[in-house]
Amino acid sequence: MNTSPIKAIVFDWAGTTVDFGSCAPILAFQRLFLDQGVAIEVSEARAPMGLEKRDHIAALFNMPRIAEAWQTVHGQPATEADIDRLYQAFIPYQLKAIPQCSDLIPGAVETFQDLRARDIKIGSNTGYASMMMPELIEKAAQQGYVPDCIVTASDVTRGRPYPDMLWKNLMQLGTSDIKTVVKVDDTVVGIHEGLNAGCWTVGLAVSGNEVGMSYQEWQNCTPEKQEQLKAKAHQTMQSSGAHYVIDTIADLPAVLDQIEARLTQGDKP
Structure with a gap:
């Protein structure tokens, strides 16, 4: 040796x-936001890649287009509580996507x-x-x-x-x-x-x-x-x-x- x-x-x-x-995180983020009534592009989902996943969600909400779309659908800007809720909701999406991309x-x-x-x-x-x-x-x-x-x-x-x-x-x-x-x-x-x-x-x-x-x-x-x-x-x-x-x-x-x-x-x- x-x-x-x-x-x-x-x-x-x-x-x-x-x-x-x-690919696994992108699949999970897109499905998560789509089920919340806000479609996000692959390029948007990829931009914060490498961050811890709650931070990733927060970074997505910092994008003006996504923030505006969220407010249009939900009637108010995303809050810290929304980020926490989406992170918990994200986990099963990610658990499902990871084995498909292993x-x-x-x-x-x-x-x-x-x-x-x-x-x-x-x-x-x-x-x-x-x-x-x-x-x-x-x-x-x-x-x-x-x-x-x-x-x-x-x-x-x-x-x-x-x-x-x-x-x-x-x-x-x-x-x-x-x-x-x-x-x-x-x-x-x-x-x-x-x-x-x-x-x-x-x-x-x-x-x-x-x-x-x-x-x-x-x-x-x-x-x-x-x-x-x-x-x-x-x-x-x-x-x-x-x-x-x-x-x-x-x-x-x-x-x-x-x-x-x-x-x-x-x-x-």
Whole structure:
């Protein structure tokens, strides 16, 4: 077994390791709001992705079009009580959607095997609450993904972009040297979490929120369309401040080679 200067990698879940396109939350948010009489667009539902889900609902209500539509239907602006009520109503929608979108992203298993060979610990965190995770964790394990620890948004006081979930991972993993840690995420707010923690960050452009297509939808795109979508997603993730941007988790080992070389030379994030 090779010992890497990288000691731990903390992965997001949907759009990063599972659920190509990060589709489960979008299905749940759209169904939730539609049943409240307010239809929301996919682009609107995706905009706050990576946040804890109550914060995500609050962010949706901060969008002028959704706020206006809500007031038209319900006769008054959304209140904190409405946000609390919708969050509780959201949970069963999400629990239903997650198992439908639980496949590992192609190349993930091979990347996890590569990390184990380097003796790198595997952490994970998510904007999902803990009660949303059991079936997803089970399905991921059946496909060969068993991270060393899992931290959810309900396990900390502050979700992304605060670094609390990442730091909690490192406490559980027994890793304290932040320059030896890498955060991998498909959302801007997830990259900001890693930057705020002080670690290396790798943004995923194609498999997650920025392209926002299922694997089958992506495969059905023409090469020209794929290149167009990829270029836009790469630009967004690069603008987030990520140290590296790649298409999917399958491309991660080559980036780790570069980070290892930089650490050996004394570089820091």
